[in-house]
Amino acid sequence: MAYDEQNIFARIIRGELPAIKLYEDDQVIAFMDIMPQADGHALVIPKVPAVTLLDLPPEAAAYTIQIVQKVAQAIEKALDAKGIVLMQLSGEAAGQTVPHVHFHLIPSSIHQLGRHAAQMGDQEKIKTLAEKIKAQL
Numbered sequence: 001m002a003y004d005e006q007n008i009f010a011r012i013i014r015g016e017l018p019a020i021k022l023y024e025d026d027q028v029i030a031f032m033d034i035m036p037q038a039d040g041h042a043l044v045i046p047k048v049p050a051v052t053l054l055d056l057p058p059e060a061a062a063y064t065i066q067i068v069q070k071v072a073q074a075i076e077k078a079l080d081a082k083g084i085v086l087m088q089l090s091g092e093a094a095g096q097t098v099p100h101v102h103f104h105l106i107p108s109s110i111h112q113l114g115r116h117a118a119q120m121g122d123q124e125k126i127k128t129l130a131e132k133i134k135a136q137l
């Protein structure tokens with residue numbers, strides 16, 4: 001699939017849209033999901049333009065997963081998470097709604113996940129959770 005430079009995450013990477021950020025470097029950005037499936041739902045995205053995991057350059061995938069691990073460790077500590085679901089949807093057929101590759105970190109059980117991208121979360125609550133997670137990064 002051709003990469004859409006105007007997708008929401010491309011615009012967040014360029015700083016054109018706001019996000020509640022957790023972490024950023026020259027290759028990766030991590031921020032809170034706006035429609036969380038559980039408290040503490042975060043997203044980690046490589047900055048390289050790729051739609052799915054399948055077209056992400058392996059070096060970018062390798063680096064991104066290191067940041068996924070770092071953010072997961074921070075979520076575990078900050079929220080005393082007993083388990084974290086790592087989710088990656090590649091392709092609309094899998095349920096992907098934003099066409100820029102991203103990794104979901106959801107402190108929850110697979111059996112208790114809320115509906116996907118269904119309901120806006122409380123922004124103040126999300127900000128408070130983000131501060132706790134950032135303090136552990």
Ligand code: 5GP
Nearest residue numbers: 008019032033034035089095096097098117
């Ligand atoms: P996907 O369906 O592509 O795997 O996941 C996209 C995720 O991005 C969903 O969990 C959805 O809640 C989240 N999302 C959609 N739009 C925005 C936005 O503008 N900002 C943030 N932070 N998250 C978004």
